[in-house]
Amino acid sequence: MIENKKAYLQISFGWLFAIIVGITIIFLAIYFVVKVINLEETAHSAKTSQEVGILLNPLETSFESAVTSSFTFPEETQIHNRCDNYSNFGLQRIEVRQKDFNKWVETNIEAQFQNKYIFSEKYIQGRTFYIFSKPFKFPFKIADLIYLTPASKNYCFVNAPTDIEDELEDLNQPNLRIREGCSEDDILVCFNYGNCDIFVNYNAKRVEKNNKEVYFEGDALMYAAIFSDKEIYECQLQRLMKRNLQLSSLYMNKANYLAIKGCSPVLNPYLAQLINSLSNFENSEELYFLRSLVQEIDNKNVGKCRLW
Amino acid sequence: MVNKSNRGQMKTKKLKISSLHRPKNNRGQMKIQQTAFMLIAVTVLFVLVGLFFLVIRFGSLKDSATILEEDNARLLVNKLASSPEFSCGNAFGTSKVNCIDADKIMALKGNINVYSNFWRISNIEIRKIYPISQSEIECDFANYPECNIITLKEAENSGYTVSNFVALCRKESNNENIYDKCELAKLIVSYESAK
Numbered sequence: 001m002i003e004n005k006k007a008y009l010q011i012s013f014g015w016l017f018a019i020i021v022g023i024t025i026i027f028l029a030i031y032f033v034v035k036v037i038n039l040e041e042t043a044h045s046a047k048t049s050q051e052v053g054i055l056l057n058p059l060e061t062s063f064e065s066a067v068t069s070s071f072t073f074p075e076e077t078q079i080h081n082r083c084d085n086y087s088n089f090g091l092q093r094i095e096v097r098q099k100d101f102n103k104w105v106e107t108n109i110e111a112q113f114q115n116k117y118i119f120s121e122k123y124i125q126g127r128t129f130y131i132f133s134k135p136f137k138f139p140f141k142i143a144d145l146i147y148l149t150p151a152s153k154n155y156c157f158v159n160a161p162t163d164i165e166d167e168l169e170d171l172n173q174p175n176l177r178i179r180e181g182c183s184e185d186d187i188l189v190c191f192n193y194g195n196c197d198i199f200v201n202y203n204a205k206r207v208e209k210n211n212k213e214v215y216f217e218g219d220a221l222m223y224a225a226i227f228s229d230k231e232i233y234e235c236q237l238q239r240l241m242k243r244n245l246q247l248s249s250l251y252m253n254k255a256n257y258l259a260i261k262g263c264s265p266v267l268n269p270y271l272a273q274l275i276n277s278l279s280n281f282e283n284s285e286e287l288y289f290l291r292s293l294v295q296e297i298d299n300k301n302v303g304k305c306r307l308w
Numbered sequence: 309m310v311n312k313s314n315r316g317q318m319k320t321k322k323l324k325i326s327s328l329h330r331p332k333n334n335r336g337q338m339k340i341q342q343t344a345f346m347l348i349a350v351t352v353l354f355v356l357v358g359l360f361f362l363v364i365r366f367g368s369l370k371d372s373a374t375i376l377e378e379d380n381a382r383l384l385v386n387k388l389a390s391s392p393e394f395s396c397g398n399a400f401g402t403s404k405v406n407c408i409d410a411d412k413i414m415a416l417k418g419n420i421n422v423y424s425n426f427w428r429i430s431n432i433e434i435r436k437i438y439p440i441s442q443s444e445i446e447c448d449f450a451n452y453p454e455c456n457i458i459t460l461k462e463a464e465n466s467g468y469t470v471s472n473f474v475a476l477c478r479k480e481s482n483n484e485n486i487y488d489k490c491e492l493a494k495l496i497v498s499y500e501s502a503k
Binding site for chain 2: 113305
């Protein structure tokens, strides 16, 4: 009986070998498939991030007015907006995350651009996104600022100055409304004190949002402060000032060259002063101290020898 | 001594006999070998299929990267003339579309190292096409504006090339009188192809 039982449990070596190797092959196959899926997700995310960046190219124009556009993803998407302010121009970084099996896939693959300035919250989510851009001048054109908002978030501008209202009307971006079209769920942007999510003090050139204050110069930076988090705003502003520094140096060299042709380099001492101030620029509060210098430079850039 | 060696001989004999006269075990060994070879063949097949898939996948990834770079170059050439480092602004009267300030470009040429990776393109060249010139002269600070090619960036490994027609404007002087001079040029950019 005992011998019979032993025989019953006995598995031939051939079977044992086949089972072990079979299991190994199945595990290798599963491992390989998981790796390939991860690779696909990473590649897809990297490609989408890059595409978002490239889609922003046509928004940079030589025109004065704001330009709007939109893009739609095939599925719910998160766009993570990151900013670095090191080196000569800093870095705009974008990471796109999409849902897989109802879970956000984190890939840590970013598209990086030195020549773009995207103002949005740290991360925004949705399928359709609106983008509009506006040139920022200080005193010459520094860059086209890009404002990125999800279609699901509506901003309602209450008591805005007439030129801002006119601009928003001309822009005709569906998620940017002016007082008549506001609903309860909208993010209220007020230009007078009241029960609002964002308060803009147009005279003091200050925006209050999430109990934090930032300062601006010009409408382009005002929109930037409205649509972005304080951290993103301050970082992008520092990047803009770094580019301003390089452009100031470029205009100084141009002025020196034009001096040979008979144009007096009257702007150079002011540009040198601007470069000096910009090299120590830290945050938006310092914009106030640059305002008069920038205004003076702009006033002096006239006549046949104007630099920009 | 005799006993010991005899014992050894007997053992050897026994083994020989068992190996020659047990055909069932031999068939089993053959089966195991067949299974092993089969499994190895299946594994090798899987590996080959996997490698084939990876080669195709990485090939298409490289293609995607190249297509994205192409898109970037194509869209960039249209907006590069509007970038503050290139554009005329209001320096030559009113604001102009696709107008490049040649004086500013020469200043940029002297400072191009700072902008090494700014536009993510490998080559930027501005070629004067009208008035037509017989020879090709690269611009530098000594011969400008008596030249017709301004090379801002140059790389050996350049891929897709795109160009756009632009107005190339500069300030000129004539007997203490300063005036604007604009000529027709081509802005040529190319990106570095994916490796």
